[in-house]
Amino acid sequence: MILKLYDRATLSGFYNEHLDMFGYDERSLGWIEGTQEARFEALTAIADLNDSSVLDVGCGFGDLYGYLLKKGIKVNYTGVDINPGFIRIAESLHPDACFIICDFEDEPIEGDFDWAFESGMFNLKISDNDAFIKNSLRKMYRLCNKGLAADFLNLSAYNIFGHMHLQDPVRLYDFCRTLSGNVRIRQDYKPTEFCVYIYKD
Template identity: 30%
Template sequence: MKLLEKASVQAFHKHRLGGSNLQAMGFRGPDSQTKRFETLCTWGNFSGCSILDLGCGYGDLKPFLDARYDNFIYLGVDFLKEFVEAAQERLGHLPNTQFFQSDFLTTGLPEVDIVIASGSLNYRSENVLHPWQIISQMWKIAGKGVAFNLLDAEVFGQDEMLCGYIKDEVLTYCRKLDPQAELITGYLPDDFTILMHK
């Protein structure tokens, strides 16, 4: 992703700061976020695992996981400073919880058990290899697996900031890494989830 593209993403979210958390991150509402999180959690039992949340925003995934799993380590990363500061203020006091600002497109990431990305891979990029490079990076640092969602190009309309992906193309690529990679649809009209295990 080019510098100008990154600046556009920052501007997209900063323009929404001051509204609701969901609005700032581009979600339509709490129901769409909850359904995405619920679907990501069908990956399996996260208890006792280390989890990296790529594009964590305000850290909303953390309390969602807290209500379902025990004794996990949560690391949230986002490249927007305002998100990381707000997440740290809200949730940074919790045990086994850490937030840090980083551009995960260009910097190294810690090895963890599970990597999760909810909505953070949908930004447009002139680099046609962009999504595949990120998926490969996620897979490389994950000791147990990966769960992520993307917008469905067959349903999602044209947008200057976000883009959809063809489900079968993404699944085909992921099955080169994990032959048993699973595609989940039907929880939202314009979204799909990929689950991968090692």
């Protein structure tokens, strides 16, 4: 419990500092400017999402919802994030969407969701990234009816400051196969990232 509290404080400190510095900007989420659209394109290629219900875990500013709207994809969207500052901005940008402030790993989420998405939530190094990723993916899988997509930094990504978690796609694939027999890894959209699709059996 002490480690988890320390981790939450670490995450809050990182994102609050960046939010104070950059405001509504990809850099507040720890991303390099101009990289978000390629990531969203890969994640949402999991299936035809039109007229589906979507859970966005670690939603930040709700930019995934904005991306879907821009593409003309109509969804019933719910975004979840632990950071109140992000959620306040998300609600102002997208008043027609549902946003929830909570710790996804530990707090209950109510709703009926076809698809679950994660983009960037697993990238900062904490005391036990492996447990955090597995717990979160298990919960996302339980909550979705059709499947989930999640994005990761791969082992070739730059980690200059040592605060990023780099994920082995082979190890992740092996874990995801314990959830479902229908798993796909995509490594074709950014040289430093990959995403996983996990479909409900």
